[in-house]
Amino acid sequence: MNQIITTFSINEPYYFTALIDIVGDGSGEAVKAVVLDPANLTGLPTKLDIETIDFELNGFTANLYWDATTPTLACALPNYDGFINFKQSGQARHNNAGDGRTGKLTMDTFGISQGAAGTIIIKGYHR
Secondary structure, three states, rough: EEEEEEEEEEEEOOOOEEEEEEEEOOOOOOOEEEEEEEOOOOOOOOOOOEEEEEEEEEOOOOEEEEEOOOEEEEEEEOOEEEEEHHHOOOOOOOOOOOOOOOOOEEEEEOOOOOOOOEEEEEEEEEE
């Protein structure tokens, strides 16, 4: 698995900012790596909603999934930098996973090699 360092900063009781730094260590792809776990947030929320994702991926792509019996794609991030504003469409990205929903957000990487690096910043709210 790749080295994934995740830091959480809770701005208000219901909002979160998650910073995910990814560095390829040459051992292969990240598969179902937990990048956001509601159990680590203030108030032990059961639902997360993503408002924005700011990212820069150099040399690989990443998919974010809502964890469940059958993981549900939350967002696919391409091999470059960008900003996705789900709020702008009038609605945050809700966890729409089905049976076995855990509330966790996981990540798979594709094409990462040793020394490849990226950062993902996710902002949203929990309830």
